Amino acid sequence: MKSPEEDLLTDLGRLYGSLKRNFDRSMVERGASLARTKMLILIQKEGGTVRAIDIAERFGIAPRTVTEALDGLEREGLILRTPDPSDRRAKRISITPEGEAAVAVTEPIRQALSKRILVSLGPEEQASFHATIRKLLRCIDED
Template sequence: MSTRRHVQRIHDDWRRVRPDLDPTPMRRLILLNLTARLALDQIERTQQTHGLNLAQADLLLTLYRSAPDQGLTPGELTNLIAITPASITNRLDRLEHDNLIARTPDPHDARARRVRLTPEGRARVEALLPDHLGNEERMLAGLTDAEHADLERLLLKLAGHLEDLTP
């Protein structure tokens, strides 16, 4: 079933079961969630061709774009990743096992560790980047430049509003 038909079916079912309620807000958030899942599936497929899952690729890309030479602390990394930070220690363990990252003592704090890309990790990111960006361009190709700007503006506005609602 297409996303359009799926979302319309949910809307129609709610109108049938509870005609006194307007299910439009629910329909819009379901559509947003379904779209995000479809996008993440597309992104993960590309990352899997490079031997990475979504969380691993996000950590490596974050280190590549944001880490100074000495690396980032796990807390700094957690604040910069695009996905949820659940089980970051396990993710780092796996990447370290695969020799894609290294954890070294922080020169300013003996209790802290720094996470940085290894040469193998940097090479993996550099191999991934053209495919990753090409995939994302392909995914967004169904929108015009004006629609891209509108989408970004509206998503930022909605995200800001949702952040304001968070206690």
């Protein structure tokens, strides 16, 4: 028999997986991509200071996977890679006006999906759930 802690972590994993699948499916149905949107938003927020390795670390994915995704974004004209002045082997990534336009189209879709899911929790429940998640993240970060 599982402990309450194991049940909680199992359900948390199921929640994450279900959310990701739901977002992916819903965005694809609308002609968008959650992975692409998340990557463009990160690049947009970092304002040209982010490198591929930073993206890989942030999303917990292999650097090669990030490179392939960035290659596609660059081919589509959504990002620009420029030499990193402090490391000649690295490239800094910035979003282009076309990338900004792509985010402007897809981000409202992602936000609407988020609201649709979170509406089942009242404002106090959302705040409590968020505080709990942040507490768990701090615990993990301390390890």
